[in-house]
Amino acid sequence: MTVREQLLAAAARVYAEAGYRGATTRRIALAAGVNEITLFRHFGSKETLLHEAIARAGAEIESGELPEIPVDPVRELTRWARAHLAHMRDRRALIRTCMGEMEEHPGIISSIDKPPVRAAMALAGYLRRLRDGKLAAARFDEQVAATMLxxxxxxxxxxxxxxxxxxxxxTDASLREYVRLLLRGIGVAVDQADDT
Amino acid sequence: MTVREQLLAAAARVYAEAGYRGATTRRIALAAGVNEITLFRHFGSKETLLHEAIARAGAEIESGELPEIPVDPVRELTRWARAHLAHMRDRRALIRTCMGEMEEHPGIISSIDKPPVRAAMALAGYLRRLRDGKLAAARFDEQVAATMLxxxxxxxxxxxxxxxxxxxxxTDASLREYVRLLLRGIGVAVDQADDT
DNA sequence: CCTGCTTGCAAGCACCTACTTGCACAATTT
DNA sequence: AAATTGTGCAAGTAGGTGCTTGCAAGCAGG
Incomplete structure (x- = not known):
């Protein structure tokens, strides 16, 4: 692991738990195990470092895929939701900090806010496919339903x-109930025992 | 409005948009239109002032009531959800800041996190009454359903x-769809046009 | 009229902040 | 062997931070 990468990782970690003002160059350098001056020689300024670090941390995204042709809605959606929930939960400190500072540092959040939008799009598409494939019988707005989940x-x-x-x-029991409630809400026949 | 109240209001405002570290005593005093020394004479320290200010801001809660005996689930739940959503939306800056700093300043959030818990309890009770009154036909966990909404x-x-x-x-179209989806999810008969 | 009480002003304290400069040391490359 | 590169150390800059002290001005109630 190069010094640059150590600094980027440490910066993301310290920022997540202390915020922009709390992520002082001394703390980041200490957490990275390098001298504070080295930080400035690599990135020039605290702002540059934090922007790059958070953009990198936010880019680590790969929520599971939803199938193009739905077959077993409960199983498929539960699986997707479980991956998505675990992903958010792992990054909750970073997400919380970014949200709390979005008005003061709007540039930083722009690296974080795209993944959920893409996930919502994918989910809405899947729900639409459920309706088009006659698996979901109710009339519903798939965008709003996706936003709800x-x-x-x-x-x-x-x-x-x-x-x-x-x-x-x-967590897992709640997750299965969330999926069941949503699917019933859009008119999918759900039998109680079916989950994975 | 006394000087104390001006300081408390200004402190909550500045904290919401700048966080604990960003809410400097100079900024708060400037926003309150008083001298910085007056701040210390009244509250002794920045910490005391912010704790009191945020506790006061968080205490301003009154989400609408849910009826003891449900009659029209769509109407009643929509009305309650609309009030609750508006309330959170008005306080979103403060909520976001508190969430972002809860790990660093755990004492502060303790004044904010009770209202949603109480609201969830009230909502879960209402959903249980829907089921007991045979208005909701499905088997569901009312706590999880309440958490979902x-x-x-x-x-x-x-x-x-x-x-x-x-x-x-x-906002309002989404709100109505949220309520419809949830109610259908717990087995309430929902006709499309019914809303308010 | 005078006596408290609140407030403002000027100045300052010790500390932390981001960031800079100059120099020395080591490893790697040429 | 020489040069380039990356790093650490010591010292220092200018500015912001919470907080304190001393003193004067206003404004109430006795």
Missing amino acids: MGTLFGDAMGRDMMPEMFTRS | MGTLFGDAMGRDMMPEMFTRS
């Missing part, structure tokens, strides 16, 4: 450690 | 200005 997963990823009293069931 | 509203309140591409429908 995304918001639910987002709320779970952000809220479960902040407000544990609100989450009585386990 | 709360997460959806939270995601809408936080995400609509951050990722406008994700929200194609208006």
Whole structure:
């Protein structure tokens, strides 16, 4: 691991837990195990370093794919939602910090806010395919339904450690119920025992 | 408005848009239109002031009530969700900042995180009453269903200005669709035109 | 009229911030 | 063997931070 990469990783880590102002060049250099001056020689300024570090951290995205031709909605959607939820949960500190500072540092969030938009698009497309394939019988707006599931997963990823009293069931049990509720909501026949 | 109240209001405002470190005593005093020394004479320290200011801002809560005996689920739930969403949306800057700093300043969030828990409890109770009153026919976990709607509203309140591409429908149209999807998900008969 | 009480002003303290310069040392490359 | 490169160390810049002290001005109630 080169010094540059150590600095980028340390910068993302320190930023996630301390924010822009809290991520001082001393702390980042200490976390990276290099001298503070080396930081400036590599990146010139704190701003440059943080922008590059967060853009790199936000680019690490690959939420699972949704099938082009739906066959088993409960299984397919549960699998996708589980991957998406785990992904958000792993990055919750970074996401929270970015959200809290988006008004003060709007340039930083631009590297983070695209993945969820793409995920919502993919999900909406899948829900539309469910309807077109006569698997979902109700009339519904697939964009809004996709936003609903995304918001639910987002709320779970952000809220479960902040407000544990609100989450009585386990992550996985909740997840399966989310999917069941949504699918029933768009008119998919759901039998209780079917999950994975 | 006394000097104390001006300082508390200004502190909450500045904190919401700049965070703990960004809410310097000079900025707060300037925003309140008083001298910086007056701030210290009243509150002794920045920490004391911010704690009191945020506790006060978080205490301003009154999300609408849900009826004890459900009659018209779509109407009642839409009304409640609209009030709740508007409330979160109005306070989104403060909520975002608190979330971003909850790991660094855990004491601050303790004044903010109770209202949503109470709201989720009230909502879960209402959904249970729907089921007990035979208005909701499906088998479902009312806690998880309540968390789902709360997460959806939270995601809408936080995400609509951050990722406008994700929200194609208006706030109110989305809201009505959220409620419809959830109610159909728990087995309530929903006719398309019924909303308010 | 005078006595508290609140407030503002000027100045300053010690500390932290991002960032710079100059020099020395080592490894790698030429 | 020489030169380039990357790094660390010491020192220092100018500015912002929370917070303190001393003193004067206003404004109320006795």
